[in-house]
Amino acid sequence: METNQLIDELVDANVGKVVEQEPLSKHTTWKIGGPADIFVEPNGVDALEKTMKIITSYDITWRAIGRGSNLLVDDQGIEGVVIKLGQNISHLERDESVIRVGGGLSFIKLATIISKDGLSGLEFAGGIPGTVGGAVFMNAGAHGSDMSQILEKARVLFPDGRLEWVNNENMDFSYRTSRLQKEKGICVEAILQLQEGDKETVVHEMKAHKNYRRETQPWNYPCAGSVFRNPLPAHAGELIEKAGLKGYRYGGAQISEQHANFIVNVDEAKAADVLAIIEHVKKTIRDQYNIEMHTEVEIVKR
Structure with a gap:
């Protein structure tokens, strides 16, 4: 009931696009991600302020996204409200x-x-x-x-x-x-x-x-840019390549043959596929070089 009231209030306030169960695969450059409970794209900064006043009056979680180019969204989607800062801002x-x-x-x-x-x-x-x-x-x-x-x-x-x-x-x-x-x-x-x-x-x-x-870099496939931060002075891509992981594939996701710090969506990959590769890379680099790898992409779980 509270969710319905929130949606009605956002729609009545004319803040912009308000949608239920919007697939976030449509809003990430990886083309991966389950639905947002509520998806809002405010039609300007004033509308964003209005949106936030409404949302914070409810006991509900929220997060904002841009083009989704540095984001891995769980296959189960995101709980609460997702606000997109897009062309209107x-x-x-x-x-x-x-x-x-x-x-x-x-x-x-x-x-x-x-x-x-x-x-x-x-x-x-x-x-x-x-x-x-x-x-x-x-x-x-x-x-x-x-x-x-x-x-x-x-x-x-x-x-x-x-x-x-x-x-x-x-x-x-x-x-x-x-x-x-x-x-x-x-x-x-x-x-x-x-x-x-x-x-x-x-x-x-x-x-x-x-x-x-x-x-x-392999921009011919959906991807999210560099996956790992460089463990300076070393470089993530070089470490992953030296470890023999270029081309490693799990499900529909693959470490790029072109640049080892990119994971590309080659065949309708799921977030679980990408996460499996991330964990495999972390373990391999830890075992071979005793270096801890940390992701540059943000991983969002429900």
Whole structure:
């Protein structure tokens, strides 16, 4: 009854798309995942605030997702409410070299637009999948740079429903980590400080990064990017390849023949297939190299 009341209240508030039992395989780049009890895609930041006020008045769990590019959702789905920050929260405003951008905007799309304006600082994002919000959450990076170097502040939605601006120095950034992971905060908007650059140089560098990823990573199959964090100074892909695991398959999932830190969905894989491979990799690397492997992708179980 309470679920029905919540759905009715969200629909009456006209917050956006509200659906029951939405398959999350439609909203993850792995094309894997069972249903969300309730799925909401707010039609803007104001609608998101309204959504959160309604949800937090009920005793129900919730989580937010972007493009689902760094997410493994259990075959049983997700309990409670899933909020998608999508195209409706993908605004982009520029004031000289400072940009304000919605958390739902594609990170690659942002980098492409900004490079054409001759702004420097986002070249590393060429080819990184996911949304701006996800990039802040994970402190996404490549080629010697990451979000911590360009983020001025982020507007964060906390689990208790608060929506607050958090400055860079309070984000606790480190390698592929931010405060948001510890507190399960969601980046709704970000303000980035970039630099004026030479348009031709910026575009060339970003395209080079994008092409490098296209040549070295298996985006011809559904996947979620790098599965494991690099156990620095070692690199996850090299360790997995040296252990002889390239091409290892379980069910419909397989360690990519192209890049060993990618697990690809080759034949209607289930989350259980991917999890089995993850555990096999962890055990193999522990046994062979005495190194503990930790996932970069977030694993969500019901």
